[in-house]
Amino acid sequence: MSVAKKEYKRVTVKSLVDMKQNGEKISMLTAYDYSMAKIVDAANVDVILVGDSASNVMAGHETTLPITLDQMIYHASSVIRAVQRALVVVDIPFGSYQSDPKEALRSAIRIMKESGAHAVKVEGGQEIKDSVKRILNAGIPVMGHLGLTPQSIYKFGTYTVRAKEDEEAQKLKNDAKMLEKIGCFAIVLEKIPAALAKEVAESVSIPIIGIGAGNGVDGQVLVVHDLLGITQEFNPRFLRRYLNLYEDMSNAISQYVDDVKTKDFPNNEEQY
Ligand code: KIV
Numbered sequence: 083m084s085v086a087k088k089e090y091k092r093v094t095v096k097s098l099v100d101m102k103q104n105g106e107k108i109s110m111l112t113a114y115d116y117s118m119a120k121i122v123d124a125a126n127v128d129v130i131l132v133g134d135s136a137s138n139v140m141a142g143h144e145t146t147l148p149i150t151l152d153q154m155i156y157h158a159s160s161v162i163r164a165v166q167r168a169l170v171v172v173d174i175p176f177g178s179y180q181s182d183p184k185e186a187l188r189s190a191i192r193i194m195k196e197s198g199a200h201a202v203k204v205e206g207g208q209e210i211k212d213s214v215k216r217i218l219n220a221g222i223p224v225m226g227h228l229g230l231t232p233q234s235i236y237k238f239g240t241y242t243v244r245a246k247e248d249e250e251a252q253k254l255k256n257d258a259k260m261l262e263k264i265g266c267f268a269i270v271l272e273k274i275p276a277a278l279a280k281e282v283a284e285s286v287s288i289p290i291i292g293i294g295a296g297n298g299v300d301g302q303v304l305v306v307h308d309l310l311g312i313t314q315e316f317n318p319r320f321l322r323r324y325l326n327l328y329e330d331m332s333n334a335i336s337q338y339v340d341d342v343k344t345k346d347f348p349n350n351e352e353q354y
Contacts, residue, residue: 094169099287102289108289108302111303112135114140114160118306119161120164126167129169129303139307147233154172154175162197171200173202186204187220191220204226206234207253218266226257228270229244243294251275258290269288271290271292271299272293279296283300311323311325
């Protein structure tokens with residue numbers, strides 16, 4: 083189905099609210115390095131998330147917990163150098179904002195100053211309200227993240243769907259309202275029932291971006307390596323793979339190895 087789309091030369095936090103009001107869905111993807119960010123930006127993705135999923139995808143850790151603030155700043159500055167259109171949002175990593183609002187603000191300022199990013203993202207609701215307020219008071223746009231929040235994986239114990247029970251669903255609804263009230267510009271809802279995500283999206287004026295949260299929200303986010311099929315082990319129901327790059331890349335690399343071994347590469351035209 084085609085949708086009337088306004089052209090945005092540069093996506094801002096305000097453009098995202100306009101998109102929600104105009105019924106235009108928001109596209110968001112991760113990127114962690116210059117080359118990938120260039121491709122993602124040129125494809126007109128609205129928001130690029132320098133996610134702390136870099137901890138899994140780029141560094142091979144089992145969880146997002148080990149990645150550091152310095153490492154996130156390194157990834158974010160590589161992405162920023164590539165981007166001309168998208169809004170670039172950077173995850174504040176685990177341990178850099180939960181202990182107190184002053185530390186949260188210091189971390190957010192480092193990300194904005196040292197990488198040139200446009201906004202930050204944090205995981206959680208009421209528990210981190212004071213930290214979020216402190217960051218917002220400094221003029222830094224904040225995106226919230228509720229539902230399955232991977233930085234709390236050891237509290238949850240598993241990566242299964244969150245907020246299926248009434249109590250957790252009610253807390254999530256309250257947290258979304260609270261994040262809107264204090265001034266967050268958008269919220270990611272991860273792996274929650276589609277009906278609940280839709281209800282939240284309809285109850286707030288800021289954009290709700292879903293991952294595993296159904297189609298009733300204002301936009302979608304995926305990890306770009308999952309969408310491209312570079313990662314192989316991760317196969318949740320919500321994931322749509324658009325390519326099997328793992329196979330294509332490994333075939334190409336095997337072919338290169340063969341060509342070197344058989345002295346086919348380089349040929350006469352490929353030398354000076
Ligand atoms: O770090 C990340 O990639 C994320 C998305 C899954 C929303 O937070």
